[in-house]
Every structure is written in structure tokens, then in C-alpha cells.
Amino acid sequence: MPKVTFIGFTGGAHTVDVPPGTTLMRAATDNRVPGIDGDCGGNCACATCHVYVEQAWFERLGARTATEQEMLNCVAERQDGSRLACQITLTDALDGLVVNMPEAQH
């Protein structure tokens, strides 16, 4: 089972194990990791599962879709490593993924 770590905006890490095929958004919300809202339930339609991914991991996640690009225009503090967690499906190849949280979802 892939392991993933969410690092909170003011520090504090949550590491969870999830079945392969789970989205990064669900990995957080199903395990009550604070800081991910996921208001649209995973439709790439609200931008409230925004995370920052460091370059080494970012390149392994695949490209953003056009929809994700557009929805990222809605977030506060967009960065090069910005992704929407509902668009990332966790597999064994992503075991050990670490992502950072924004100050809040908006």
C-alpha cells in the first residue's frame, strides 16, 4: 500500500497508507488529515484540494490536464509545484510521496 505524507502549512506531518488507486484527495479526507477540503468530491471543480509538490516528485506525477490548469487559477498562492490532489491517483510507484499544504483552501 502506498504511503503518503502531508505536511501542514505551520508544520506537523500526517502519514497515511492507502490502497493503490486512491486519489491523493481521498487519502487525506478518508483519514481526516486536516487542510484538504475536497468540496466537489473529486470532480476537479472546486480547487479546494490544493497541494504543493516538490520538483523531484512533481515530475513523476504526470502532466496536469487542461481543466486542472484552469482550476488552479482559482487558488490563492499558486506555485510551480501546485497540484489538485483529486487529480493524482496513488500507486505503488508513488510510495513515499510527500506534499505540502497551502495556508488554507480557497
Added chain:
Amino acid sequence: MNAMDTIESADLHAAARARIAALPIDGLNPADPQWFVDDTAGYVFERLRREDPVHRSRSPVPGIDSYWSVTRYKDIMQVDTSHGIYSSEEGITLMDFPPGDEQKLPMFIAMDPPKHDAQRMAVSPIVAPANLNNWQGLIRERTVKVLDSLPRNETFNWVDLVSIELTTYMLATLFDFPLEDRRLLPYWSDMVTANKLTNPDAPEPEVRMAELRKMLQYFTRLWNERINAPPRTDLISMLAHGPATRNMGPAEFMGNLALLIVGGNDTTRNSMTGGLLALHDHPQEMVKLRSNPALIDSLVPEIIRWQTPLAYMRRTALADTQLAGKQIKRGDKLAMWYLSGNRDEAAIASPDRFIVDRERPRQHLSFGFGIHRCVGNRLAELQLKILWEELLRRFEVIEVVGEPKRVRSSFVRGFSHLPVRIPG
């Protein structure tokens, strides 16, 4: 409200439901504002979701005429997230105006990318998380002041003294608008949404436009002050200095003001009233809430779902397409009925119950989804959260002592009057 009123109102609702069930479905018009005055629109949508979820609806108002009513959660989600097919450029309400009519105001919610994105990004930082933290203290201070000055042991209009007062204060703060003139803001908001064709009590179109020009004049003075000063964090300064907005013409400035005023005013205002009414109508939920105020976190999104202060948003098809088996033609207009999607049992468990500790309460449609999603959603939630924290702390009982009066509009789902009494 005494027990007798409640029974009478339940009877009236049962009769309305039966009457609506017996109407021919062909050409049914959910946008008839009378459904909203009587609060019976829910029965129209209940029927459409079951019998004809993407429905060819027809209004007798010439500027509205034929439109598609999209009533199920998943179909609304599909339309709202497909802005390449379903455009906002023709406007967000069902009324059409002749080309060039000044009544059709240009504003970023009624634009498609890329212009939409650029203008939206010019104003969105004001309600970004870092700024919300700054607003928090001020919102609480003003909420406390308003609540502490409410009359005791006498009936007053909650809409006026609480809902309008609090949202108006907030809006004046966001604009850095002179506080002594703040009641101009809800006045202009009402002017923006006024529509003589669907509400005989509304002002004539030329009166409406004359008032909106006064609004433009007032704000142009603020704009001129701010453009000649260093950038600040109020909305007018942000518009005046933002690269995507600083060259707006007067019509576009007026349109975006209209958007921000209605967006920041009519919506949260009606959730402030609708929330109190919902808790009054579901006393066991009020008991739950009072015994566990931490439930305010789920109460707030549940209020916003329950009220759905904007009942729909309109889109216009850019090409022939299919939606839930219906053939949509290029140029057809559609109403995404958020109010209906928020009661869709296929997406939301027990949708006709108001539940303060609902699972996944945030998955409602009231803010819309996709690139036009409400930019002020987190600010709205913060205002409601602070209001309920301070209400619970202060008042053991808030009595709703009569029926609400609802606004004659199928777009803004709101209240003009709710009689309330606070003992003490």
C-alpha cells in the same frame, strides 16, 4: 409561530404539492417567481428531477421564453464544469436583452476565459486565506456590536437589523466605502437584481439605470481617490491598480461593481436569515447545536445548502450537444437549478432534512463548481460562523414569531422580512 400557524402552513404546502403534481409537465416554468414567493418551487423541482430532469421549460416573459431546466446534481456538475460548451458570455440570468442594451452589464462572472480568469484573479486575493485572517477580528467586533444593540422583548425584522446590517458592514469594509453611507450598498444591490418584467413592484428600467449610474458616479469618485494613491487592500484599489482591470470602461466598472455588491450582499444576507429559520423549523437540530457548538463547522455549509441563496445560474450552449439524452442546440439557454441539485437524493442523503451534523456537508452546489465558483465562499462561511458563535454565546432563545416574507425572484432566493423576538 404558534402551533395553529404551523399546521395551516403544512396544509398549504400539501395542497401546493398536489396541485403541482397535477399540472401538465409540458412547458412547466420553474422560473415563475410566484413559486419562490410561496416557497413551493421545491415541489416543481421534485417532479422535474423524477419525470424529466433536463426539461424544456417555457416562461411567458418574452425576454426569457424557452430554456432548459437542469435539475439533477450530476447534470448540473457537468454543465458547470464544461465552460467550453456552456458559455457565460450571454449572461448568468435567464433574461435576454436586445444587442447593445445597456441593461446587460458586462461583469467577469458573465465572461469566458481568458478575460474571465484575468479579471477574477484581480479581485480574488482580497478573500484569500491570509486576508481572511486579517478580517476575522473586525467581523467579530462588528457582529458583537450589532447583536448587542438588538431590541429585547419586542418583535423586530431580523432581515433588516441583523442580516442586512452585517453583510452591509462587511461589504463597506471590503470596498473601504464610507460607513455612514453603507445602506446605499443594499439599495444598489436591490436595483441590480430588480426586474420589472418578473416583479410588478420593481422600479421601471430607466429608473433602475438612473440609480445604477449614481452608483457608478459614487464609486468613480472612490476609484479616482485610490488610483492616485499607493495600492491598498480594498477592492476598489485592487481594481484600479490591477493590470487586468485598471483599463475597464464605465460599463464594465459598473458591471463588476454590480457583481461584487450582489455577490457580497444578497447571498450571505439570505443565508443569515435562512439559517435562523431552518433551525426554528428543526428544533431538535437547535438542541443538538446548543449542546455541541463545535457543530457550527458543519452547520454553516448545511445552511448554505439549505438556503441556496442563488437558485440558479444560466449558461448558453456554444454548440449542438447532448445532455442526459436531450438534444441541446447551439444558442439554447440552460438554467442550472442549484436549488434542485441541492435536494437531489441521488447525490445527497436525506436532502429534504436539515441536519447540522451532516456527513460531507460541503458537497453542495450553492457556490457553483468550475471556474466560476464563488470567489467569496470562504468569507461567506467565516461571516456565518462568527454570527452563530456569537448568537449561541449570547441568546438562549431566539423566537421566530411569524411567517417570513420571501423575495419575488427566481434568481435571488431570499427574504424581505422575518419577525423575531429575543426574550431577556
